[in-house]
Amino acid sequence: MAKAERGGAGFSLQGGLQPTPQPMPALNPQLPAEPHSPSFFRQALTIAAKDLRSELRTKEALNASLAFSVVIFLLFSFAFDPGNLDIDINEFSGGLLWLAFAFAGALSLNRSFARELQNDCLDALVASPAPPGALFLGKALANFALILAVEIISLGVFAVMYNVHIQPQLGWLIVVMLMTTWAITVIGTAFSALTVNLRMRELMLPILTYPFLIPPLMAAILLTTDLLGGKPISADNMIWVRVLVAFDVIFSLLAVVFIDIVLVG
Amino acid sequence: MNALEVESVWKYYGDFPALRDIKLNVEAGSTVALLGRNGAGKTTLLRILAGLSKPSKGKVRVKGADARLESTRRRIGVLGHGISLYDELSANENLLLFGRLYGLPDPARRAAEMLDRTGLDRVRDGLVREFSRGMRQRLAVARVFMHDPDLLLLDEPFTALDDRAIGVLHTLIAEIHQKGGTVVMSTHQLREALELATHVALIQRGQLAFAGERNQEMLQDTGWLYRTYGES
Structure with missing residues (x-):
């Protein structure tokens, strides 16, 4: 048999089929130009648009998160009477809100990379030329939009259910919500990627995520309580705004840089 | 320059070596049938070639470049089990x-x-x-x-396909081949694979047991390769 050899490792397929003698045609004559490298952010937006389109068609995570959040508010209203004038709801409104948001957010985040397991889509994404950081950022942006949408609706429900006035400090409240939601999203999306191949990922994600979220949640709870109580952001509580900013910046950069290790090993 | 170079690739899952010192050089224009029994390491090797998994030891180069480079991934088409x-x-x-x-x-x-x-x-x-x-x-x-990839990595491409899809795949593979592209496919369907292949690589228990050109003996008797180079 020509060129067939036996042995352990070290065989070679050298001397294989020679290319056709005529000049090699262009890879695809019908393509008008060579593929180019889309920008990092363009690829991230492509992934985000895909995730949002998929989610809006099924509404699996959206409905579950929203229902969960409303149910938490309802259950807490059984624990104490929101109409009782002896209770100052503003004192624990921050804790109540962010507890509900964090739990509801976990439901969306669980679906983030798990969605890619269906039909082995994650392999196609990782094999594509899109940088892993762009895949991560795209997924994080989609999660951020979904969680924020749930939070905005839930905040309205909370305000009505507990008779809380959110208008006086609405601007800062939105800023705090944006920063804390991004913190939840970044940590949650990173751990969603890390746990995607685990059998008990629904359980593992919150176990891994919540300890990391203690600093931003603590900041958000204190700031939200102050804001809903009518206390503006000042030198007293500005430190917590800085905590949120620092957390967002540091963990966003770490996640984008190290996601390749998480996805490919 | 070779389309694909596999340099002493090892892959461990825990202590278990799924791939052991795999060395392969594949010229552009070749169609390689990657053969082996279930669990031999075909899919593991294909995943490493596709950049979906990193080797524990060794290197994979596609047209001389790292398999995980963005420009390299742009050249590769991967059809896995899903x-x-x-x-x-x-x-x-x-x-x-x-x-x-x-x-x-x-x-x-x-x-x-x-x-x-x-x-x-x-x-x-x-x-x-x-x-x-x-x-x-x-x-x-x-x-x-x-x-329009110029390196195609196909993991059991014919297993899940119906006749029409197989026909489409055959046509597109032939086009890639005509343009000087390279195909590496793992398969259990020996007859189908050997008809398409220019080269054959047999993996056994994570090791390369045979690598060489496909010959007439293999075509006439698809079990010949396993009997001659495989485990009894």
């Missing part, structure tokens, strides 16, 4: 997504062309979840060829 398509998106949206990720200059036109070639142009706006199995498989083939 169809790698989103059920909630339409056929066209799926192809557009990958066209954009691969930076195609006109993804819409290329998607339309691939849908036409795979006979799915009439259902271009239909959601994948509503497709029959055969349609999903053809769309998966369209996705793989969407960016």
Whole structure:
């Protein structure tokens, strides 16, 4: 048999089929130009648009998160009477809100990379030329939009259910919500990627995520309580705004840089 | 320059060596049938070649470059066990997504062309979840060829495909081959693979037991390779 050899490792397929003698045609004559490298952010937006389109068609995570959040508010209203004038709801409104948001957010985040397991889509994404950081950022942006949408609706429900006035400090409240939601999203999306191949990922994600979220949640709870109580952001509580900013910046950069290790090993 | 160079690749899962010192050089234009029994390490090797997994030791080079480089991944088409398509998106949206990720200059036109070639142009706006199995498989083939790869990595490509999809895949592989592209496919369907292959590599328990050109003996008697070089 020509060129067939036996042995352990070290065989070679050298001397294989020679290319056709005529000049090699262009890879695809019908393509008008060579593929180019889309920008990092363009690829991230492509992934985000895909995730949002998929989610809006099924509404699996959206409905579950929203229902969960409303149910938490309802259950807490059984624990104490929101109409009782002896209770100052503003004192624990921050804790109540962010507890509900964090739990509801976990439901969306669980679906983030798990969605890619269906039909082995994650392999196609990782094999594509899109940088892993762009895949991560795209997924994080989609999660951020979904969680924020749930939070905005839930905040309205909370305000009505507990008779809380959110208008006086609405601007800062939105800023705090944006920063804390991004913190939840970044940590949650990173751990969603890390746990995607685990059998008990629904359980593992919150176990891994919540300890990391203690600093931003603590900041958000204190700031939200102050804001809903009518206390503006000042030198007293500005430190917590800085905590949120620092957390967002540091963990966003770490996640984008190290996601390749998480996805490919 | 070789299309593919595998330099002493080892892959461990825990303490278990799934691949042991694999060395392969594949010239451009070759079609390599990667053969071996279940668990031999074919899929592990293909995943490393595709950049989906990193080798524990050794290197993989595609046209002299690292397999995980963005420019390298742009050249590779991977068809794994799954169809790698989103059920909630339409056929066209799926192809557009990958066209954009691969930076195609006109993804819409290329998607339309691939849908036409795979006979799915009439259902271009239909959601994948509503497709029959055969349609999903053809769309998966369209996705793989969407960016006109010059290295194709196919893991059991004929196992899940219906006759029509196999026909489409054969035609597209032949085109890639004609353009000087390289194909590496793992398979259990010896007859089908050996008819397409120019070269054969047999993996046994993570080691390369044979690598060489496909010959007439293999075609005439598909069991010959396993009997001669495989385990008894």
